[in-house]
């Protein structure tokens with residue numbers, strides 16, 4: 001039992017929510033639910049990144065004010081997260097007054113600590129990535145090296161943060177804490193980046209060029225660089241900086257009760273540098289603790305539009321929700337991607353993963369509930385468990401090890417293996433044969449009690465990834481709530497009235 005604070009990136013309010021955003025947010029949701037089930041007091045943060053040139057431009061194109069665009073998109077993101085069963089505790093927007101005050105306070109703190117100076121910037125700016133790139137990074141074709149978009153040469157007055165001063169401290173932090181940036185490929189990538197001298201970071205833009213941002217407190221002709229603004233959301237939501245207390249620059253020395261530092265920042269590999277270099281050095285400059293972990297996952301590649309006989313050319317798994325249900329899509333995304341690596345969506349793999357749900361977990365639930373109904377009038381027999389104890393304990397331990405180590409795919413594979421083992425147990429016990437012999441009654445009681453108990457354990461293990469289906473299974477087993485991990489040991493389900501219902505994962509007509 002403890003507390004657990006985790007974040008997703010705040011997504012640009014310039015575009016519609018898509019599969020990539022959904023993946024990170026579901027990943028965070030699974031971890032949040034897992035930690036709640038482990039008894040932790042969880043703060044799960046997501047939101048939108050409302051400022052910057054890109055938003056300003058898209059709003060202009062659409063004939064809206066930037067705030068109108070952001071309001072509209074924040075609603076779209078929130079609706080998308082409701083549809084996907086996301087249980088975030090807070091949805092932050094960088095246009096909130098509290099956030100603007102915290103950004104101002106953080107900048108003043110850096111200024112007071114002597115880490116900010118004014119200078120001229122000459123460089124190549126990508127609006128797509130909202131960042132500058134060096135001559136070397138853009139190469140001879142002069143395109144942004146991440147998405148290949150255009151870059152523009154800019155010469156202007158900016159404020160700079162003395163990021164270069166923190167290079168050695170950052171390298172030491174990464175080297176001394178091998179699990180700080182995961183997976184290891186990303187950690188090596190960041191260390192590689194730090195092989196070259198770290199430059200200072202431009203943290204403002206002239207208001208004459210970009211008006212849509214947070215003014216620099218001591219120079220309102222400049223607005224805060226959108227990444228500094230955006231990254232600070234993690235501190236705003238934690239309550240570590242009280243904007244009221246900092247107005248007169250008091251309160252800095254007295255840490256407020258807060259959720260800072262964050263336990264894990266989740267993101268895609270595209271934004272590892274901003275999170276693993278800019279952000280920690282800014283925190284160092286402001287005397288704030290570093291986040292405990294930075295996890296950058298891989299890409300979903302949905303490029304393969306190969307036609308599939310079964311699902312047509314559905315190239316976005318989110319579109320499969322209508323037919324297969326939200327939980328099946330969440331299952332696919334979490335089970336299929338090796339956390340950290342890239343994965344390619346194909347309809348064939350989706351169907352394979354759905355069949356796994358239907359034939360193993362769904363089948364176990366259906367046959368167990370049906371047998372309790374048929375042989376014991378729908379009441380779980382009062383009998384000690386008679387098997388599967390070793391398999392259950394091993395599955396729960398493997399699952400918890402995997403989720404604690406952010407290997408979600410492995411944890412859910414362990415849970416599915418337990419369902420597989422339970423189906424094997426049904427085959428060896430042959431409850432239908434026991435039901436025919438009067439002397440088989442005790443063994444049948446033990447068998448059904450064991451299976452019912454295993455289903456409760458599975459509801460607990462699958463709840464983080466499939467909250468709606470797990471809750472439904474819990475209700476059919478007569479449970480008001482799905483138990484926490486600590487409640488699983490010695491849990492008694494005997495005497496509960498069960499309900500069979502329709503299959504949890506029905507056969508889907510693909511015609």
Ligand code: ME8
Nearest residue numbers: 009010011012020021024049230231267268299300
């Ligand atoms: O970068 N596969 O916002 P953004 C997996 N506002 N994940 C993907 C993905 C894909 N194909 N495409 C996008 C920003 N993502 C900034 C963040 S945070 C202080 C500011 C996910 O709307 C992934 O999490 O471009 C990636 O990092 C994020 O969306 C980028 O979202």
